[in-house]
Amino acid sequence: MLDLSCHCGQLRVRLSKRPDFVHACNCSLCRASGAHWGYFHPSEVSVEGKAQGYSRQDKAEPAARIQFCPTCGGTTHFTLTEAAVAKFGNSLMGVNMLLADEQDLAGIELRFPDGQAWSGEGDFHYLREPRILGPEQRA
Numbered sequence: 001m002l003d004l005s006c007h008c009g010q011l012r013v014r015l016s017k018r019p020d021f022v023h024a025c026n027c028s029l030c031r032a033s034g035a036h037w038g039y040f041h042p043s044e045v046s047v048e049g050k051a052q053g054y055s056r057q058d059k060a061e062p063a064a065r066i067q068f069c070p071t072c073g074g075t076t077h078f079t080l081t082e083a084a085v086a087k088f089g090n091s092l093m094g095v096n097m098l099l100a101d102e103q104d105l106a107g108i109e110l111r112f113p114d115g116q117a118w119s120g121e122g123d124f125h126y127l128r129e130p131r132i133l134g135p136e137q138r139a
Helices: 028-033 082-088
Strands: 002-005 012-015 021-023 037-040 045-048 052-054 064-068 075-080 093-096 109-111
Touching: 028 064, 045 075, 075 082
Parallel strands: 021 109
Antiparallel strands: 002 012, 012 045, 021 037, 037 093, 052 064, 064 075, 075 093
């Protein structure tokens, strides 16, 4: 179980398990929101507190809605947009793993997808080899 929160603590996220891996994506939305994403089924995530959301405006059908604290601005998670849920079902949430204590992520692979060059179709290409998170390494 992992308990995470925004900076002020108003928005809290509880995870029933650790992520299988973490993505440090380089797309404009991930960079600007300051997030490294762990992916979960919505049933594995509990959110307490009121979040504010944002979906990117540069895509005709954005798939994700970034959720952040309206008080401190900390990005906590993303949910799928209505269009994405209609297409894929409510099957995915992303949680900002930069909110976790690094020791709680030890042994998990940090991957570097090239989201900036991703068309939105098919698999990601990666910018470099993944690394394993641990106490001596920073995400």
